[in-house]
Amino acid sequence: MPSQSHLSSDHQLKIPWLPILATEHRSWVIQALQVSEATAGELVCRVGAEPTHWIGVLEGLVKMSGFAANGRTVTFAGFPSGGWFGEGTILKGESYRYEIQVLQPGLLARLPVTVFHRLLEESIEFNRFLMRQFNERLGQFIAYKAAEQTLGVEEQLARALCTLFDPVLYPAAAPVLRITQQELAYLVGTSRQQINQALGLLREAGAAEAAYGGVRLLDYQCLRNVGTRG
DNA sequence: CCATTAAACACCC
DNA sequence: GGGTGTTTAATGG
Numbered sequence: 001m002p003s004q005s006h007l008s009s010d011h012q013l014k015i016p017w018l019p020i021l022a023t024e025h026r027s028w029v030i031q032a033l034q035v036s037e038a039t040a041g042e043l044v045c046r047v048g049a050e051p052t053h054w055i056g057v058l059e060g061l062v063k064m065s066g067f068a069a070n071g072r073t074v075t076f077a078g079f080p081s082g083g084w085f086g087e088g089t090i091l092k093g094e095s096y097r098y099e100i101q102v103l104q105p106g107l108l109a110r111l112p113v114t115v116f117h118r119l120l121e122e123s124i125e126f127n128r129f130l131m132r133q134f135n136e137r138l139g140q141f142i143a144y145k146a147a148e149q150t151l152g153v154e155e156q157l158a159r160a161l162c163t164l165f166d167p168v169l170y171p172a173a174a175p176v177l178r179i180t181q182q183e184l185a186y187l188v189g190t191s192r193q194q195i196n197q198a199l200g201l202l203r204e205a206g207a208a209e210a211a212y213g214g215v216r217l218l219d220y221q222c223l224r225n226v227g228t229r230g
Numbered sequence: 231c232c233a234t235t236a237a238a239c240a241c242c243c
Numbered sequence: 244g245g246g247t248g249t250t251t252a253a254t255g256g
Contacts, residue, residue: 180246191235196248212243212244235254242247 007033007109014058015109016082017129018131021138025123030113038062040101045100053110056084060106061132061179062162065186066098069072075186078179080164081106090116104178147227149191156188161208165217178214202226 007030012018015033018026034053038044038060045051047066057079064085065075076098079085089096090113118127140163147156164177181195188195196210203209207223209216217223 182246192247193235193249210247231256233254233256235252236255237250237252239250243245 005035006031007035011035011058011107011109014081015056017126020125020129021119021123022125025119025126028115029111029119032065032112034110036108036110038106038108040102040105042102043099044102044108045096045098047097048095048101050091050095051086051089053086053112054084054090054116055086056109057081058107058109060102060108061104061177062100062108063099063103063183064100065185073186074189075183078103078160078164078183078187080166080177082166084133087116087133094163097222102145103180103183107209114208148195153188153190153194154201154207155227156190157184157195158202158207158223160184160187161202161215162220162227165220165223176211176214176216179214181210184215 005097020028020031021029044055044062052118059081061081062079062083062085063075064077064079066075077085085100086096090186101134120130128168144159147159151159159176165175181192181199186190199208199215201209203218205222205226206219207226208218
Protein backbone atom coordinates (compact mmCIF):
# COMPACT_ATOMS: atom_id res chain seq x y z
CA MET A 1 0.00 0.00 0.00
CA PRO A 2 1.43 3.37 -1.02
CA SER A 3 1.86 6.02 1.65
CA GLN A 4 -1.05 8.39 1.92
CA SER A 5 -1.12 12.02 2.87
CA HIS A 6 -3.62 14.80 3.17
CA LEU A 7 -4.26 17.49 0.64
CA SER A 8 -1.78 20.33 0.20
CA SER A 9 -2.88 23.67 -1.21
CA ASP A 10 -0.88 22.80 -4.31
CA HIS A 11 -2.96 19.66 -4.80
CA GLN A 12 -6.19 21.57 -4.31
CA LEU A 13 -5.51 23.55 -7.48
CA LYS A 14 -5.58 20.33 -9.50
CA ILE A 15 -9.12 19.41 -8.51
CA PRO A 16 -11.46 21.15 -10.94
CA TRP A 17 -14.64 20.78 -8.87
CA LEU A 18 -13.19 22.03 -5.57
CA PRO A 19 -13.49 25.79 -6.25
CA ILE A 20 -17.18 25.57 -7.13
CA LEU A 21 -18.18 24.10 -3.76
CA ALA A 22 -19.57 26.21 -0.94
CA THR A 23 -16.89 26.86 1.68
CA GLU A 24 -18.58 24.59 4.22
CA HIS A 25 -18.67 21.65 1.83
CA ARG A 26 -15.17 22.37 0.64
CA SER A 27 -13.81 22.08 4.15
CA TRP A 28 -15.22 18.56 4.60
CA VAL A 29 -13.77 17.52 1.31
CA ILE A 30 -10.30 18.87 1.98
CA GLN A 31 -10.30 17.05 5.28
CA ALA A 32 -11.53 13.78 3.79
CA LEU A 33 -9.43 13.61 0.62
CA GLN A 34 -6.46 11.26 0.64
CA VAL A 35 -3.56 11.68 -1.74
CA SER A 36 -1.27 8.85 -2.78
CA GLU A 37 1.40 8.22 -5.37
CA ALA A 38 0.55 5.99 -8.30
CA THR A 39 3.22 3.89 -9.97
CA ALA A 40 3.13 2.85 -13.62
CA GLY A 41 1.15 -0.33 -14.15
CA GLU A 42 -0.54 -0.13 -10.76
CA LEU A 43 -4.08 -1.51 -10.67
CA VAL A 44 -6.27 1.17 -9.12
CA CYS A 45 -9.60 -0.66 -9.43
CA ARG A 46 -10.09 -4.40 -9.80
CA VAL A 47 -13.05 -5.95 -11.58
CA GLY A 48 -15.58 -7.15 -9.01
CA ALA A 49 -14.29 -4.98 -6.17
CA GLU A 50 -16.63 -2.66 -4.30
CA PRO A 51 -15.80 1.03 -4.68
CA THR A 52 -14.77 2.65 -1.42
CA HIS A 53 -13.74 6.00 -2.88
CA TRP A 54 -14.37 8.35 -5.73
CA ILE A 55 -11.00 8.65 -7.40
CA GLY A 56 -9.33 11.49 -9.26
CA VAL A 57 -6.09 12.00 -11.15
CA LEU A 58 -3.99 14.91 -9.86
CA GLU A 59 -1.01 14.04 -12.00
CA GLY A 60 -0.38 11.23 -14.47
CA LEU A 61 -2.60 9.22 -16.73
CA VAL A 62 -4.96 6.35 -16.01
CA LYS A 63 -6.91 4.03 -18.29
CA MET A 64 -10.17 2.12 -18.02
CA SER A 65 -9.95 -1.20 -19.81
CA GLY A 66 -11.29 -4.68 -20.16
CA PHE A 67 -11.08 -7.66 -22.47
CA ALA A 68 -13.02 -8.44 -25.62
CA ALA A 69 -14.56 -11.87 -26.18
CA ASN A 70 -11.52 -12.96 -28.18
CA GLY A 71 -9.21 -12.00 -25.33
CA ARG A 72 -7.95 -8.81 -26.89
CA THR A 73 -7.31 -5.86 -24.61
CA VAL A 74 -9.75 -3.01 -25.09
CA THR A 75 -9.31 0.42 -23.53
CA PHE A 76 -12.55 2.35 -23.14
CA ALA A 77 -11.26 5.64 -21.84
CA GLY A 78 -8.16 7.45 -20.64
CA PHE A 79 -8.28 9.90 -17.74
CA PRO A 80 -5.60 12.61 -17.66
CA SER A 81 -4.80 15.04 -14.82
CA GLY A 82 -8.00 16.58 -13.54
CA GLY A 83 -10.07 13.54 -14.43
CA TRP A 84 -12.39 11.87 -11.91
CA PHE A 85 -13.95 8.47 -12.38
CA GLY A 86 -16.04 5.74 -10.79
CA GLU A 87 -19.04 7.90 -9.86
CA GLY A 88 -21.30 5.75 -12.04
CA THR A 89 -20.36 2.62 -10.14
CA ILE A 90 -20.82 4.36 -6.79
CA LEU A 91 -24.25 5.71 -7.73
CA LYS A 92 -25.47 2.32 -8.91
CA GLY A 93 -24.15 0.58 -5.82
CA GLU A 94 -22.37 -1.96 -7.98
CA SER A 95 -18.89 -3.39 -8.08
CA TYR A 96 -16.36 -2.35 -10.71
CA ARG A 97 -17.02 -3.87 -14.12
CA TYR A 98 -13.76 -2.71 -15.67
CA GLU A 99 -10.27 -2.30 -14.41
CA ILE A 100 -8.49 0.97 -13.88
CA GLN A 101 -4.74 0.94 -14.40
CA VAL A 102 -2.02 3.58 -14.23
CA LEU A 103 -0.29 4.38 -17.52
CA GLN A 104 1.78 7.37 -16.50
CA PRO A 105 2.85 7.53 -12.86
CA GLY A 106 1.61 10.44 -10.80
CA LEU A 107 -0.71 11.32 -7.95
CA LEU A 108 -4.21 10.11 -7.17
CA ALA A 109 -6.77 11.61 -4.81
CA ARG A 110 -9.50 9.59 -3.11
CA LEU A 111 -12.77 10.80 -1.65
CA PRO A 112 -14.60 8.31 0.60
CA VAL A 113 -17.99 7.25 -0.77
CA THR A 114 -19.68 8.46 2.41
CA VAL A 115 -18.50 12.01 1.71
CA PHE A 116 -19.41 11.60 -1.93
CA HIS A 117 -22.97 10.71 -0.97
CA ARG A 118 -23.18 13.54 1.53
CA LEU A 119 -22.12 16.03 -1.16
CA LEU A 120 -24.70 14.53 -3.44
CA GLU A 121 -27.38 15.17 -0.81
CA GLU A 122 -26.32 18.63 0.23
CA SER A 123 -24.43 20.40 -2.54
CA ILE A 124 -26.21 21.75 -5.61
CA GLU A 125 -22.83 22.80 -6.99
CA PHE A 126 -21.48 19.27 -6.74
CA ASN A 127 -24.52 17.89 -8.52
CA ARG A 128 -24.03 20.48 -11.24
CA PHE A 129 -20.45 19.35 -11.71
CA LEU A 130 -21.45 15.71 -11.93
CA MET A 131 -24.20 16.50 -14.40
CA ARG A 132 -21.78 18.37 -16.62
CA GLN A 133 -19.33 15.48 -16.41
CA PHE A 134 -22.03 12.94 -17.31
CA ASN A 135 -23.17 15.09 -20.18
CA GLU A 136 -19.68 15.54 -21.57
CA ARG A 137 -18.89 11.87 -21.24
CA LEU A 138 -22.14 10.82 -22.87
CA GLY A 139 -21.41 13.14 -25.77
CA GLN A 140 -17.94 11.66 -26.05
CA PHE A 141 -19.19 8.11 -26.15
CA ILE A 142 -21.86 8.85 -28.73
CA ALA A 143 -19.31 10.63 -30.89
CA TYR A 144 -16.94 7.73 -30.37
CA LYS A 145 -19.55 5.22 -31.43
CA ALA A 146 -20.28 7.25 -34.54
CA ALA A 147 -16.57 7.62 -35.32
CA GLU A 148 -16.03 3.90 -34.89
CA GLN A 149 -18.26 3.20 -37.90
CA THR A 150 -17.49 6.05 -40.24
CA LEU A 151 -14.03 7.44 -39.61
CA GLY A 152 -10.54 6.17 -40.31
CA VAL A 153 -7.79 5.50 -37.80
CA GLU A 154 -6.34 9.00 -38.19
CA GLU A 155 -9.63 10.68 -37.24
CA GLN A 156 -10.29 8.29 -34.38
CA LEU A 157 -6.80 8.84 -33.03
CA ALA A 158 -7.28 12.61 -33.28
CA ARG A 159 -10.48 12.24 -31.22
CA ALA A 160 -8.79 10.13 -28.60
CA LEU A 161 -5.92 12.62 -28.30
CA CYS A 162 -8.37 15.52 -27.98
CA THR A 163 -9.94 13.96 -24.92
CA LEU A 164 -6.49 13.40 -23.41
CA PHE A 165 -5.14 16.88 -24.17
CA ASP A 166 -7.80 18.78 -22.29
CA PRO A 167 -7.48 22.46 -23.28
CA VAL A 168 -9.31 23.64 -20.17
CA LEU A 169 -6.83 21.96 -17.88
CA TYR A 170 -3.77 22.78 -19.97
CA PRO A 171 -4.42 26.33 -21.19
CA ALA A 172 -0.84 27.42 -21.75
CA ALA A 173 1.66 24.63 -22.10
CA ALA A 174 1.87 22.36 -25.13
CA PRO A 175 2.79 19.21 -23.26
CA VAL A 176 4.03 15.89 -24.47
CA LEU A 177 1.45 13.30 -23.55
CA ARG A 178 3.29 10.31 -22.15
CA ILE A 179 1.50 7.32 -23.66
CA THR A 180 2.87 4.46 -25.73
CA GLN A 181 1.65 3.71 -29.24
CA GLN A 182 0.56 0.29 -28.01
CA GLU A 183 -1.77 1.93 -25.47
CA LEU A 184 -3.15 4.23 -28.16
CA ALA A 185 -3.79 1.10 -30.22
CA TYR A 186 -5.81 -0.42 -27.36
CA LEU A 187 -7.69 2.87 -27.03
CA VAL A 188 -8.57 3.23 -30.70
CA GLY A 189 -9.08 -0.50 -31.19
CA THR A 190 -6.43 -1.08 -33.81
CA SER A 191 -2.82 -2.17 -34.21
CA ARG A 192 0.41 -0.47 -33.27
CA GLN A 193 1.35 -0.14 -36.95
CA GLN A 194 -1.87 1.73 -37.72
CA ILE A 195 -1.25 4.14 -34.86
CA ASN A 196 2.29 4.75 -36.06
CA GLN A 197 1.06 5.49 -39.56
CA ALA A 198 -1.78 7.71 -38.30
CA LEU A 199 0.72 9.69 -36.21
CA GLY A 200 2.62 10.34 -39.43
CA LEU A 201 -0.54 11.69 -41.04
CA LEU A 202 -1.29 13.88 -38.02
CA ARG A 203 2.22 15.28 -38.31
CA GLU A 204 1.63 16.14 -41.97
CA ALA A 205 -1.61 17.82 -40.95
CA GLY A 206 0.32 19.83 -38.33
CA ALA A 207 -1.88 18.55 -35.51
CA ALA A 208 0.41 16.33 -33.45
CA GLU A 209 3.52 14.21 -33.83
CA ALA A 210 5.16 11.18 -32.33
CA ALA A 211 7.69 11.93 -29.62
CA TYR A 212 9.75 9.30 -27.87
CA GLY A 213 7.40 7.45 -25.54
CA GLY A 214 4.56 9.84 -26.23
CA VAL A 215 2.78 12.32 -28.47
CA ARG A 216 3.55 16.03 -28.81
CA LEU A 217 0.63 18.33 -29.41
CA LEU A 218 1.29 20.79 -32.23
CA ASP A 219 -2.08 22.45 -32.76
CA TYR A 220 -5.12 21.57 -30.68
CA GLN A 221 -7.62 23.29 -32.98
CA CYS A 222 -6.16 21.43 -35.92
CA LEU A 223 -6.42 18.16 -34.02
CA ARG A 224 -10.09 18.88 -33.35
CA ASN A 225 -10.68 19.57 -37.01
CA VAL A 226 -9.14 16.27 -38.03
CA GLY A 227 -11.26 14.46 -35.46
CA THR A 228 -14.51 16.01 -36.62
CA ARG A 229 -14.17 15.81 -40.36
CA GLY A 230 -16.31 13.40 -42.28
C1' DC B 231 -5.83 -12.37 -53.19
C1' DC B 232 -4.65 -8.52 -50.83
C1' DA B 233 -4.51 -6.06 -46.55
C1' DT B 234 -3.90 -6.21 -41.86
C1' DT B 235 -1.93 -7.84 -37.69
C1' DA B 236 0.79 -10.17 -34.14
C1' DA B 237 5.27 -11.68 -33.22
C1' DA B 238 10.07 -11.16 -33.50
C1' DC B 239 13.80 -8.37 -34.11
C1' DA B 240 17.32 -4.74 -33.80
C1' DC B 241 18.07 0.00 -32.71
C1' DC B 242 17.70 4.06 -29.75
C1' DC B 243 16.30 6.71 -25.89
C1' DG C 244 14.94 -1.75 -19.78
C1' DG C 245 11.37 -0.10 -22.33
C1' DG C 246 9.65 2.12 -26.61
C1' DT C 247 10.03 2.44 -31.40
C1' DG C 248 10.50 1.24 -36.17
C1' DT C 249 10.86 -2.67 -39.30
C1' DT C 250 10.60 -7.21 -41.07
C1' DT C 251 8.18 -11.44 -41.49
C1' DA C 252 4.91 -14.94 -41.18
C1' DA C 253 0.15 -15.79 -40.14
C1' DT C 254 -4.51 -14.43 -40.46
C1' DG C 255 -8.81 -12.89 -42.17
C1' DG C 256 -12.07 -10.39 -45.04
